[in-house]
Amino acid sequence: xxxxxxxxxxxxxxxxxxxxxxxxxxxxxxxxxxxxxxxxxxxxxxxxxxxxxxxxxxxxxxxxxxxxxxxxxxxxxxxxxxxxxxxxxxxxxxxxxxxxxxxxxxxxxxxxxxxxxxxxxxxxxxxxxxxxxxxxxxxxxxxxxxxxxxxxxxxxxxxxxxxxxxxxxxxxxxxxxxxxxxxxxxxxxxxxxxxxxxxxxxxxxxxxxxxxxxxxxxxxxxxxxxxxxxxxxx
Numbered sequence: 001x002x003x004x005x006x007x008x009x010x011x012x013x014x015x016x017x018x019x020x021x022x023x024x025x026x027x028x029x030x031x032x033x034x035x036x037x038x039x040x041x042x043x044x045x046x047x048x049x050x051x052x053x054x055x056x057x058x059x060x061x062x063x064x065x066x067x068x069x070x071x072x073x074x075x076x077x078x079x080x081x082x083x084x085x086x087x088x089x090x091x092x093x094x095x096x097x098x099x100x101x102x103x104x105x106x107x108x109x110x111x112x113x114x115x116x117x118x119x120x121x122x123x124x125x126x127x128x129x130x131x132x133x134x135x136x137x138x139x140x141x142x143x144x145x146x147x148x149x150x151x152x153x154x155x156x157x158x159x160x161x162x163x164x165x166x167x168x169x170x171x172x173x174x175x176x177x178x179x180x181x182x183x184x185x186x187x188x189x190x191x192x193x194x195x196x197x198x199x200x201x202x203x204x205x206x207x208x209x210x211x212x213x214x215x216x217x218x219x220x221x222x223x224x225x226x227x228x229x230x231x232x233x234x
Contacts, residue, residue, distance in 0.1 A: 025056075027067070047087075053077055063087075070115070071095055074102050084108070084132075090115045093152035100128045100158070110137040114149045129158035129188075136162065137197075140169025140178075147178050154182040159189040165217075168197045171210050183216045195221045202227060 019038050024045040036055065043058040047065035058079045065087040066074075074088075074095050083103045088095070090113040099106060136159075141147065169175065183189055194217050196205070202222040210220045211228055219229040 074098055092116055093149055096153050097157060100130045105132050107132050108135040113139060116149050129160060132161060133159060134161055135164045137166040140167050140175055150178055151182045154186040156187060158187045162189055163192045165191050166195045166197060170198045170200055171196050171205060173209055176210060176212055180216055191217045193219045193221060195224055197223060
């Protein structure tokens with residue numbers, strides 16, 4: 001294992017003694033401070049691996065970014081009870097379902113990659129109502145064999161307050177059909193806006209392709225620019 005230089009060690013020591021003032025922490029490594037715990041009463045934003053989260057006593061933590069490429073579980077963590085904004089590098093449908101139990105005050109969730117592992121499929125028994133969740137950001141896979149994962153995310157998921165669904169990928173007929181199928185299996189879901197984050201400019205998106213979405217949402221946008229909406233639109 002590569003040990004820190006004397007200068008790096010002094011810097012880490014200085015940072016550690018200032019931990020009571022930390023407001024943002026990004027990618028703390030266990031090898032830098034092995035076995036240590038951190039009392040961080042001012043910490044509001046944390047980016048680290050799942051195993052490092054438990055090292056922090058952060059009662060005011062509001063934003064959490066977990067950077068594991070493979071996330072086996074997201075069981076309750078005392079320091080995370082007040083999380084409002086969650087970003088997962090990767091998560092299976094079952095993990096996404098369980099966030100409603102682990103993070104009961106969650107307002108936004110971003111998932112970069114929807115994964116699928118044996119035994120980690122959708123299980124609505126692991127869910128509670130996402131009573132505060134207003135925004136979800138999910139990827140759209142270009143591989144049709146992965147489309148079931150997207151639908152499993154919504155299967156039995158309670159989303160009574162969800163206003164905006166941001167989807168990273170290009171809208172096409174197959175994608176639109178998948179979105180409609182997913183929202184159909186969610187519970188108490190009345191999404192107001194579907195926003196596509198795509199390299200395709202707004203004026204080049206095929207309106208006929210996305211208009212069917214207006215049967216389940218009020219507005220469709222591209223990079224938050226309005227593409228179409230139910231009439232009337234104010």
